[in-house]
Amino acid sequence: MKKGLLIVISGASGTGKGTVCKELLARERGVAFSVSATSRAPREGEQDGREYYFRTRAEFEAMIAEGAFLEYADVYGNYYGTPLAPIEARRSAGEDILLEIDTQGALNVMERCPDGTFIFLLPPSLEELRRRITGRGTESEESLARRLAAARDEIRLGRRYRYAVLNDTVEDATARIQTILAAERLRADMNPTQFDM
Numbered sequence: 001m002k003k004g005l006l007i008v009i010s011g012a013s014g015t016g017k018g019t020v021c022k023e024l025l026a027r028e029r030g031v032a033f034s035v036s037a038t039s040r041a042p043r044e045g046e047q048d049g050r051e052y053y054f055r056t057r058a059e060f061e062a063m064i065a066e067g068a069f070l071e072y073a074d075v076y077g078n079y080y081g082t083p084l085a086p087i088e089a090r091r092s093a094g095e096d097i098l099l100e101i102d103t104q105g106a107l108n109v110m111e112r113c114p115d116g117t118f119i120f121l122l123p124p125s126l127e128e129l130r131r132r133i134t135g136r137g138t139e140s141e142e143s144l145a146r147r148l149a150a151a152r153d154e155i156r157l158g159r160r161y162r163y164a165v166l167n168d169t170v171e172d173a174t175a176r177i178q179t180i181l182a183a184e185r186l187r188a189d190m191n192p193t194q195f196d197m
Contacts, residue, residue, distance in 0.1 A: 002191055005096040005184055006087070006113050007031065009177070010106040011121035011158070012151035014133040016167045020121060021100045023174040028181065031096045034087060037063065040078035043138065053083070071101065071108040076146070080105065096181075103154040110160070117184045119177060120158035122166050126151070 009024075011017055025033055037053040039060045048054045055063070060079040064072060072081030082099055090097045099109070103120075110118060123129040126148070133139055133147055158164055163180050167173040184190065 004091040006116040120161040
């Protein structure tokens with residue numbers, strides 16, 4: 001059986017990862033979204049089990065001790081992690097699964113799953129990135145400065161990904177990612193049974 005793709009999209013805070021992933025899921029019916037867990041508080045409109053599994057710091061640390069994560073990281077003082085069991089089950093069943101995770105987490109997944117499709121989302125400019133982050137209305141000046149400094153570092157790490165996609169518009173960025181996925185689905189190592197003649 002064909003193994004499902006592990007699609008990892010990441011980038012600096014404010015690059016539009018969530019928006020692009022939502023658009024990709026609307027266009028690619030065969031892709032399932034991996035819901036991450038976090039110890040941060042929900043933002044307005046977020047629901048447990050939809051955007052994230054919201055856990056207390058103690059609950060999250062218990063899950064770490066149990067080995068329940070494909071990857072996890074402490075980002076800006078909060079834990080984020082990808083539950084392992086649903087990923088393994090879906091891929092084994094031939095389903096493609098999408099992870100929207102931070103750069104630190106993606107680099108950890110690269111080590112464990114080198115066959116993954118790793119896509120780094122780039123902002124059009126640092127000024128646009130600043131505008132997007134401040135547009136949320138959730139950041140103090142200190143927090144904004146920290147996120148922008150981290151963004152510069154994360155963008156440098158983007159060179160370690162297989163693909164880099166500019167998010168100038170959601171529509172164009174999503175179309176570029178769809179092209180990548182079409183090519184990835186044709187990789188010989190992802191379709192081993194087609195050689196059984």
